[in-house]
Amino acid sequence: MTRVVVNRVLLGVVGVLLLGVGVLVLLGGLDLYRWAGVHPPGWWPLTSPGRPVLSASSRGRWVSSTWWWPTVIGGLVVLVAGMVWWLVAQLRRTGLQxxxxxxxxxxxxxxxxxxxxxxxxxxxxxxxxxxxxxxxxxxxxxxxxxxxxxxxxxxxxxxxxxxxxxxxxxxxxxxxxxxxxxxxxxxxxxxxLQAAPAEPRHRWPRRRRRQSRVI
Incomplete structure (x- = not known):
C-alpha cells in the first residue's frame, strides 16, 4: 500500500468521524432534537443546549481510580506522537531534486x-x-x-x-x-489496456414462413 493510499484512507476515516461528531453536537446545541421530535440514544449526553458534553457523574467516575490519569496522559502522548510522525512523513519528500x-x-x-x-x-x-x-x-x-x-x-x-x-x-x-x-x-x-469489445450486429428477427395446407 503506497503512502498516497494510506493518506487518503486516514484522511477519509478522520473526516467522516469528525463530520459525524460535529453534526451530532450541532443538533444538540441548536436544540434540533426537540424541534424535530427525534429521541437520541440514551448514551449521548448532548441533547439540549443547556447540557454539557460530559455530565458531572461521568467526569468524576474514574478520577479517583489510580489508573485513570496515567492512562489518559499516556493515550494523549501516543496520539500526539502519532500525529507528529504523520506530519513529518508528509513533509518529508521522497523524490530527488x-x-x-x-x-x-x-x-x-x-x-x-x-x-x-x-x-x-x-x-x-x-x-x-x-x-x-x-x-x-x-x-x-x-x-x-x-x-x-x-x-x-x-x-x-x-x-x-x-x-x-x-x-x-x-x-x-x-x-x-x-x-x-x-x-x-x-x-x-x-x-x-484491454481491447474494446466489438459491437454485436443487430439481427432482424426471421419471419416465419407460412405453411400451406393441402385439402
Missing amino acids: SIAVPTPGVSGLRLRVGARALEEAMETRTVVLPEVERVGVRLVRAPRHPRLRGAVRLTPGGDPVALVEHFEDGPRADACGSLGLPELPADLRIRV
Whole structure:
C-alpha cells in the first residue's frame, strides 16, 4: 500500500468521524432534537443546549481510580506522537531534486544533474518504445543509489516481457551511463489496456414462413 493510499484512507476515516461528531453536537446545541421530535440514544449526553458534553457523574467516575490519569496522559502522548510522525512523513519528500554525477580525473569539480530533467529524458526514451501508450518515471531516494519508479501503460495486446527488455537495454542503461552508476534499481509497473469489445450486429428477427395446407 503506497503512502498516497494510506493518506487518503486516514484522511477519509478522520473526516467522516469528525463530520459525524460535529453534526451530532450541532443538533444538540441548536436544540434540533426537540424541534424535530427525534429521541437520541440514551448514551449521548448532548441533547439540549443547556447540557454539557460530559455530565458531572461521568467526569468524576474514574478520577479517583489510580489508573485513570496515567492512562489518559499516556493515550494523549501516543496520539500526539502519532500525529507528529504523520506530519513529518508528509513533509518529508521522497523524490530527488538533483543527483550527483561522478567526475573521475577532475579534482574540485562537483557536477549535479536535475532529477526532473533525467526523468523527462527517460520518459521520452520509453514512450517511443513499441506498444507504449503512456509512461511516468520518478527517481526516489534509496539507501545506496537512487531508485527508479515507473508506470507504463501498453496498448491492447502489448507484450510486457518485450517492454522490460527494451527498457533495460535502452532508457535504464542510458540513465546508468549518464549518472555513472553501476546499477539503477527500478520498480516498473506495467498495465496492458484491454481491447474494446466489438459491437454485436443487430439481427432482424426471421419471419416465419407460412405453411400451406393441402385439402
